[in-house]
Amino acid sequence: MLDKNQIAKRIAQELRDGMYVNLGIGIPTLVANYIPEGVQVVLQSENGLLGMGPFPMEGEEDADVINAGKQTITTIPGSAFFDSAMSFGMIRAGKIDLTVLGAMEVADNGDIANWKIPGKMVKGMGGAMDLVASAQNIIVAMQHTNRAGESKLLSQCTLPITGLRCVRKVVTELGVFDITTRGFELREIAPGVTVEDVIAKTAGRLVVDGDIKTIVL
Amino acid sequence: MLDKNQIAKRIAQELRDGMYVNLGIGIPTLVANYIPEGVQVVLQSENGLLGMGPFPMEGEEDADVINAGKQTITTIPGSAFFDSAMSFGMIRAGKIDLTVLGAMEVADNGDIANWKIPGKMVKGMGGAMDLVASAQNIIVAMQHTNRAGESKLLSQCTLPITGLRCVRKVVTELGVFDITTRGFELREIAPGVTVEDVIAKTAGRLVVDGDIKTIVL
């Protein structure tokens, strides 16, 4: 089983040199801590920044320099600021190579639900609907099951949809799954996890065949 | 009868302090030479400049600082450069208070034709169609008749249309005409011109009533 940081670390292996990457709030944000050596990526923050740097040193924080999570951050050499329309413009135009998001549910056709739980206070979709409708390559980072122990990898989302047929890959504490026309294809399994564990906790169509590696971090 | 400079000077009387103004090529350009004292207007050049200044001093011309007529110009304090999409954006959004254009024909319902003569080499509409479709207040500066002596103030344009029902006022060598639901309403007449001259040279619906002043420059 992977912990949150290990999920992030595994996703970081998907990064390629020169990629433009948008990381959502939560586990996705942690991916930035595990960028492989020799790989440089440019992080986009959808509030209007390309080239997001680390948190500022204590005392050097600037209220005008924040990320989409409203955290104080820094720029790096090569950073560029722009307005929110251009920010989502480049997202819609498919210029972001990789988008990593959290989710409440993912369906085996790539549908995602991550913005609203009926009966609970709805805070809004923020940029999530724009991102999932446009990103070329979306990886979802999430726990395999919800707090009630129910699978979040479903044949159909039960919660209100954020976007249709858009998720390409899911990484959970149990493994790495590509979403293809056949459903969730198990590609890699976490150390200490059995295929039976994965089958038991996956409600959507699961494909277990071919070469299934153990995740190496 | 007014000459070209006098037509421009008469149109300049329409300028009000603080107006944003787009002047087309030809007679409209001359309007900038007659801005009344105490009135400051901001000239827009649709290739991407607000705050167009005069021609540069000899030897100070800059290839990167041109107007929509491709002439070298200068900036003034308060100038701003922007791209062509924003330039036509502000035009479409109705932010330009006054647009002065030349025309080949104007109809008594405000239609304008100024971009194409069938059978002749067509150079293109440039920004004319965007301007006439969007400007809130269009004044046409032109000769009353064409080289063949035929009226350019018509009941219907014979040349391909640039825009529909958009011209508000026409100033020719003979007079000043408001376009209303009644047609070309003669408001002012040029010194030395008779109402009969105007009637003889106007093919579209002409309204001659009320108080008709002589143009004072």
Next chain:
Amino acid sequence: MSNKVFAHASDAIHDISDGAVLMLGGFGLCGIPEHAIAALVKKGVRQLTCISNNAGVDDFGIGLLLQQRQVKKMISSYVGENAEFERQLLSGELEVELIPQGTLATRCMMAGYGIPAFFTPAGYGTEVAADKESRPFKLFGQEKDYLMEYAFEADFALVKAWKGDTQGNLIFKAAARNFNPLMAMAGRITIAEVEHLVEPGQLDPNEIHTPGIYVHRIFKGDHFEKRIEQRTVQAKSTV
């Protein structure tokens, strides 16, 4: 030249009255028109419709207007971080319309560009698409379904810039740009508050983000609090 400069926020907003539709720039508390908001609180106008990406926090930003129950409707993409907001929403006192962030930003821009409608994929197949026209388009070799969305306009746009000149030209700073230049273009009356108000000619014409033609009123804020919502830092000892 006709004067766009106002001495105080209260003068600049003098004619905003009950029921007005406002746009307010900012992302979270970053780049918000804090002086205009304070003046609106003082003026006590009510029944406002506020188009703004977020709704502030309990004691800052639009939260201050919510506290005084001056807001009838919020149009936003995300409204967390605000307990009073939640209370009013659940009690039915406050109306809320949620719009995807990119759609919200683009709708403002489109008004300023004189484009009444456009197509975006955001929200297709979701409840956001209810009652909206949709159709497929191909772009960069990819076909997918898009929703038609409309330009957004407002009676007043309240924006915050870093520098501005007396003709209304604006330069924003860093991530405080966000929705500000977009909303600046979408207001029937646009009111800008700036940290530095300078004479024409002191801003480089090449660096202006919002040309003055879009800005009707401008004033210098006395002191910007610029509150930080999530102060995240690296401890100095870790270096």
Next chain:
Amino acid sequence: MSNKVFAHASDAIHDISDGAVLMLGGFGLCGIPEHAIAALVKKGVRQLTCISNNAGVDDFGIGLLLQQRQVKKMISSYVGENAEFERQLLSGELEVELIPQGTLATRCMMAGYGIPAFFTPAGYGTEVAADKESRPFKLFGQEKDYLMEYAFEADFALVKAWKGDTQGNLIFKAAARNFNPLMAMAGRITIAEVEHLVEPGQLDPNEIHTPGIYVHRIFKGDHFEKRIEQRTVQAKSTV
């Protein structure tokens, strides 16, 4: 970091082949990608579709490509000032599509913003409207008729900037900005030539017009001729 920097124009355009659809920035001869054009002439690629506001003059700009009969089709708003162009057009060798200038600019921008279609009033009621969908919309209190127009994309966008860094961030100068940032967003491959090529960090992040994400290749032009089309000056004696 993957390398975007090319040593010469010829390297940067190496894979532009016959039949390619190109966008070329510039207004008249102001801000045109003169080195990329020269390299295309040298390479001798043919059957090009060129999307550009103008078509250059006989011996500069796109006129150089026309001289060598490398252009199959021009998509422009205004094509005067070019006798060879006129000859090829009248003889039927050259195809021309004329588009209102604002529509052309906006169509490029929309591609870069991922918006496949939008509505503009330009050309409604004219021959430009033939076969186009139209409908009325109300904006800022005014109702009128609009045409639906599509985003424009190109195989390659060739743009000219003042300054650029090795990550592709661009700053344009004065009126040489014009169509360049718009086309930069609309190319599947965007190639920028710059007067000054600098290291990341040397451009102020606040002043960048085109973020590097839109730019795939960049090179420094050796010497920019920057020809002036209409040299208009005030004689010094008149002062």
